[in-house]
Amino acid sequence: MCRFNNKDQKTSNQTFQSHTDLAFYKWVIDLVPVGVMTVDSHLEITGLNPRALEITGFTEQEALHRSCGDILQGGMCDMECPLRSVLKREKPMIGIETTIRRRSGETIPIRMHAAGLFDTKGNLIGGIEAFQDIRRIKSLERERDNFISMIAHDMKSPIIGIHGFAHRLLKRPQEQQEMREYLEIIQRESEKLESLINQFLEISRLQAGKLNLNLSATSLDKELHELYDTYRLLAAEKGLHLELHADEPLPIIEADSAALRRVFTNLLDNAIKYSKETGAISISTYETGNEVVVEIKDQGIGIGPADLPYIFEAFYRSTGEGKESAGFGLGLAGVKAIVERHGGGLRVNSTPGEGSTFIVLLPKARHKVPE
DSSP states (O other): OOOHHHHHHHHHHHHHHHHHHHHHHHHHHHHHHSSEEETTTBBBBEEEEEEHHHHOOOOOOHTTTTTTTHHHHHHHHHHHHHHHHHHOOOOOEEEEEEEEOTSOEEEEEEEEEEEEEEESOEEEEEEEEEEEEHHHHHHHHHHHHHHHHHHHHHHHHHHHHHHHHHHHHHSSSSHHHHHHHHHHHEEEHHHHHHHHHHHHHHHHHHHHHOOOOEEEEOOOOHHHHHHHHHHHHHHHHHTTEEEEEEOOOOOOEEOOOOHHHHHHHHHHHHHHHHHHHSEEEEEEEOOOEEEEEEEEEEEESSTTTTTTTGTTTTTTOOOGGGGGOOSSSSHHHHHHHHHHHTEEEEEEETTHHHHEEEEOOOOOOOOEEEE
């Protein structure tokens, strides 16, 4: 029988525990339903789990000790390798969607996460990447978009007919005032439904990345002054005062003026809709080093902190009461998508009971629209 002194026994226990831990982690990694790949500091592959081999189409013998770029080819992996970025910056990269070419040559979409691997002393010794085959997810997204588009188009045809005939009947002299009131209701409600359908279609196009921007030299000053002239009267009808603060002219930017007009129209509509019976709405413009900024501020009911993180989601319904719970957020989702398509950003500051400020940031430099 072998005998160990206390020191030998302690070392033996630590070694056994280390081997046990490694076996356990390998067992867990082999069972997870996503591909997992580890590399050393030179980006050479040191390990892959079964799902990684299944996704890439390579065998373990073919993949081990090769550069990760040889196995995960295409998309972002060719342009800016996530693992290389992680090793340089020592910061994880989360939720990147890109494509890779499998061993067969087939290109598939994946979602990946990359992070560094550190030894017990905190030294960076390599990287780990988890990636998921999202072909099924993308297929379901296409089915959803096609379904929304089909339903919206099928609904739009009868709505146009209802709206058109109501409009024609309203042009004729009516003997009964009651009949005219009914026709006005039909026309008004059909216009609302048509507007909602158009929003559904726009959201579907935006989510599918099919919104084409017609970029040209655009004067935000001109667009905003025209909107101010229109909305000043609409606000006055509601007992509201609309102000435009544009002390310094903004630079001309490359943008789709019609798309940006929809952005500001939606924000102004909301400002009027959610304002109290009296109060002011202001449009302010200024520029920073790289951006032009448009702020639309109201003194309305505001947005609660529970709702604020979700107001730009396409189908989110507010948890508030009254005006706060109206609508589905389709408009704001479209606003955010259009602004981001221009390479800009959209922020909101809000205090319940005091009002909201929506801040649109657009780049001064010419922005290349994604294909």
